[in-house]
Amino acid sequence: MLKYDYKNAVNIGDVSLEDFEKVDFNGAYSNLMEKLNKGVIGFREIIYDDLNKYNDFKNEDGINVVVVGMGGSILGTMAIYYGLSLYNYNNAYFIDNSDPEKTLSILKKVDLNNSIIYIISKSGNTLETLVNYYLIKRKIEKLDSFKGDIIFITNGGKLKREAEKNNYKVYSIPENVPGRFSVFTVVGLAPLYSLGIDISKILEGAKYMDKLCQNKNIFKNPALLNGVIHYLHEKKGRSISVVMSYIERLKYFGEWYKQLFGESLGKNNNGLTPILSIGAKDQHSLLQLYMDGKKDKVITFITTEKYDLDEEITFEDINDEKISCNLSNIIKCEQIATEMALTQRGVPNVRITLDEIDEFSLGAMMYMYEMQVGFMGELYNIDAYNQPAVEEEKRICWKLIKECGNYGDR
Numbered sequence: 001m002l003k004y005d006y007k008n009a010v011n012i013g014d015v016s017l018e019d020f021e022k023v024d025f026n027g028a029y030s031n032l033m034e035k036l037n038k039g040v041i042g043f044r045e046i047i048y049d050d051l052n053k054y055n056d057f058k059n060e061d062g063i064n065v066v067v068v069g070m071g072g073s074i075l076g077t078m079a080i081y082y083g084l085s086l087y088n089y090n091n092a093y094f095i096d097n098s099d100p101e102k103t104l105s106i107l108k109k110v111d112l113n114n115s116i117i118y119i120i121s122k123s124g125n126t127l128e129t130l131v132n133y134y135l136i137k138r139k140i141e142k143l144d145s146f147k148g149d150i151i152f153i154t155n156g157g158k159l160k161r162e163a164e165k166n167n168y169k170v171y172s173i174p175e176n177v178p179g180r181f182s183v184f185t186v187v188g189l190a191p192l193y194s195l196g197i198d199i200s201k202i203l204e205g206a207k208y209m210d211k212l213c214q215n216k217n218i219f220k221n222p223a224l225l226n227g228v229i230h231y232l233h234e235k236k237g238r239s240i241s242v243v244m245s246y247i248e249r250l251k252y253f254g255e256w257y258k259q260l261f262g263e264s265l266g267k268n269n270n271g272l273t274p275i276l277s278i279g280a281k282d283q284h285s286l287l288q289l290y291m292d293g294k295k296d297k298v299i300t301f302i303t304t305e306k307y308d309l310d311e312e313i314t315f316e317d318i319n320d321e322k323i324s325c326n327l328s329n330i331i332k333c334e335q336i337a338t339e340m341a342l343t344q345r346g347v348p349n350v351r352i353t354l355d356e357i358d359e360f361s362l363g364a365m366m367y368m369y370e371m372q373v374g375f376m377g378e379l380y381n382i383d384a385y386n387q388p389a390v391e392e393e394k395r396i397c398w399k400l401i402k403e404c405g406n407y408g409d410r
């Protein structure tokens with residue numbers, strides 16, 4: 001469950017509740033609902049799928065789970081996995097970037113014979129995923145016999161051909177679900193299930209949020225409300241959306257949100273630049289900028305009523321006075337103090353409070369963001385589900401790689 005608080009985004013600065021009347025949020029609501037109801041976009045219908053099919057991905061012996069993917073094919077899984085793990089990542093290995101040091105050190109460490117290996121790519125043609133798969137393939141070929149399992153989740157391209165050629169299991173992603181909205185499909189749920197996570201609770205959270213998001217009344221629909229608030233502030237020159245999480249294990253939720261916001265809304269000169277901040281750490285680095293720098297930001301605080309680990313501490317303050325409190329009280333005071341200080345400076349901010357950091361609340365929050373981005377796409381009147389600009393870089397990069405990595409003095 002989560003609570004959404006927006007009072008500091010509408011009463012300060014130059015955005016007020018009256019401004020809502022200038023935004024066609026009813027139109028945005030109807031357009032998105034029509035796309036979702038007609039199945040033009042499928043990220044809603046998939047949360048109602050039958051979960052029995054996930055029995056294929058059981059990992060009763062708790063062996064390693066290696067996930068190879070990029071962007072929408074891996075970030076949602078990482079967001080949920082790291083979001084739920086209390087800094088204890090025993091059997092999970094995520095390989096995305098093409099940084100040789102990272103990939104090679106993971107591959108040196110992991111025993112592939114004792115692993116379920118997921119190769120995930122909707123297009124089947126993503127450079128990093130392709131290369132990382134070939135590294136794994138080479139490592140497997142050097143083994144006397146391979147006792148692990150390889151599962152491909154792909155809809156086509158080179159990787160699908162490769163899977164078919166080698167008789168690997170292949171699962172597909174619903175075509176109408178764009179990669180960065182696919183965490184609730186087999187892309188996210190299969191590896192999470194293998195990692196022992198209760199995927200039914202994730203979907204319960206998403207369904208709970210879906211009910212709220214069906215509300216036409218904007219004040220009862222947190223995704224629509226947060227979307228309109230960000231849209232209005234962007235129109236007033238605040239084009240940076242900072243998510244400041246006071247739950248450090250949500251770092252990868254931040255990475256996921258950056259892709260969702262950036263790739264979906266950054267089109268035709270629109271969009272907000274997403275930034276991830278971790279509280280309380282960033283109070284000692286970026287807060288000066290947020291408070292006193294250019295007034296071009298909307299801040300979203302993410303916090304929780306309950307940290308799974310907590311302890312009472314007695315310490316002396318700088319005046320040698322004794323203070324006794326829980327560690328969670330300290331970080332909560334820091335969050336509230338930052339919120340008050342930003343509000344005093346006229347920096348708009350909203351707050352999402354999870355009642356606890358569990359499958360349900362993460363499912364609810366991630367689905368809320370998917371819906372919010374859907375609504376915002378309609379407000380901007382753009383296609384939130386493609387990424388044409390990214391394709392330009394891919395073409396240049398493949399050309400350079402074909403020249404054997406000879407990028408000269410460019």
Ligand SMILES: O=P(O)(O)OC[C@H]1O[C@](O)(CO)[C@@H](O)[C@@H]1O
Nearest residue numbers: 070071072073121122123126179
């Ligand atoms: O699942 P794929 O096709 O490998 O794509 C990975 C990611 O690459 C992108 O296409 C951008 O390059 C993202 O939209 C996508 O999530």
